[in-house]
Amino acid sequence: MRATLKRYLPVPARATLRALLHYTQRLVRWLPILWQVRGQSAADELTLIRSALAAPFLSLCNIQDWQDPILLQDANVEVPGFGRFSLRARTDDLWHVLPWREHSIAELARKVLRPGDAFIDAGANIGIYTVLASRLVGPGGRVISIEMMPDTAKRLESHIHMNHLRNVTVVKNAISDVEGDVVIAMVQAGKYGQASISGGAERHETSSEIPVQTTTLDAVAERISSVKLMKIDVEGAELQAFRGAKSLLKKTNFIAYEAWSRGCVSKDALSALLEDAGFALRKLDGNNWLAEKSE
Structure with missing residues (x-):
């Protein structure tokens, strides 16, 4: 399917589809995060929620490139079945403690x-x-x-x-x-x-x-x-x-x-x-x- 699209679609159309796919993937990744990661405190949980709410806007940046889910602020989290972790803001730390990944x-x-x-x-x-x-x-x-x-x-x-x-x-x-x-x-x-x-x-x-x-x-x-x-x-x-x-x-x-x-x-x-x-x-x-x- 992908090979067929590359063959017949013009470059601008392919770029648009790629951007749409990346944007959708960036938003969907937040579903397992909110399911599998918990803030250790109320403030940490609020940071997770605020970061998820900001995702529809932040996900528009560099839309043609890979982008990990990011936290707006540092947060201490607990991943049930694994342990506790202290995550850095605006890094790939959150992505790397996600069991679903x-x-x-x-x-x-x-x-x-x-x-x-x-x-x-x-x-x-x-x-x-x-x-x-x-x-x-x-x-x-x-x-x-x-x-x-x-x-x-x-x-x-x-x-x-x-x-x-x-x-x-x-x-x-x-x-x-x-x-x-x-x-x-x-x-x-x-x-x-x-x-x-x-x-x-x-x-x-x-x-x-x-x-x-x-x-x-x-x-x-x-x-x-x-x-x-x-x-x-x-x-x-x-x-x-x-x-x-x-x-x-x-x-x-x-x-x-x-x-x-x-x-x-x-x-x-x-x-x-x-x-x-x-x-x-x-x-x-x-x-x-x-x-x-x-x-």
């Missing part, structure tokens, strides 16, 4: 993680899966949460303390195939969940370049004998990360990862690397894939 990842964690297990959250952002997994693996389990962006890592640590988690270790490095290098992470203002060292990140007038130090997944998990589940979302640097995880891949049962471009060279190389390491691959939902260790 990647429900398959949360369901996978609940299905496979048991008390005493180890979980790695590579590209943890502000930590919704870190908080969930910490409770699933319990006091006898272990969570390693990796976040390279300094401000986001501080927010992640605050959420660990806010939710009284004692089995989480935070690693403030970029994941790559080499340990100890200093590389540049590109991040657009407010879109902290899209920070990337892959080199393919789109430059924007509000983008910043942040130097970050690399480590490898093998170094991070060196003292862990087995990992039940790893979630990795490093915005296009997944292949580099897995190339630095030869030992870790041998002792990991499940990997949930993001792959945007089926059929491109990097995606083919990523699939081949995981299959060679003994994993069977299947799609979870959207851009999320599951690598499961073959019997």
Whole structure:
């Protein structure tokens, strides 16, 4: 259907339809937010409601581009079944604590993680899966949460303390195939969940370049004998990360990862690397894939 429209509709008509689709999507995303996210106080709840009421107007901005749902003010929220989070105004924080966004990842964690297990959250952002997994693996389990962006890592640590988690270790490095290098992470203002060292990140007038130090997944998990589940979302640097995880891949049962471009060279190389390491691959939902260790 989309290919047909591109073929026969003139460019102005396609642009209009795209804008209408984006506007509708931006408004619809607020329905699961108001359903699944609660303000911790009356003032926080009011901030959520005011932000939702402003969405029909704010959603008209940059209509051809992706836009996350945003809060007008900072707010402390509770996500039932996950935990408590302190969200920054006019950023993608709200989007990244929404269970509806990647429900398959949360369901996978609940299905496979048991008390005493180890979980790695590579590209943890502000930590919704870190908080969930910490409770699933319990006091006898272990969570390693990796976040390279300094401000986001501080927010992640605050959420660990806010939710009284004692089995989480935070690693403030970029994941790559080499340990100890200093590389540049590109991040657009407010879109902290899209920070990337892959080199393919789109430059924007509000983008910043942040130097970050690399480590490898093998170094991070060196003292862990087995990992039940790893979630990795490093915005296009997944292949580099897995190339630095030869030992870790041998002792990991499940990997949930993001792959945007089926059929491109990097995606083919990523699939081949995981299959060679003994994993069977299947799609979870959207851009999320599951690598499961073959019997």
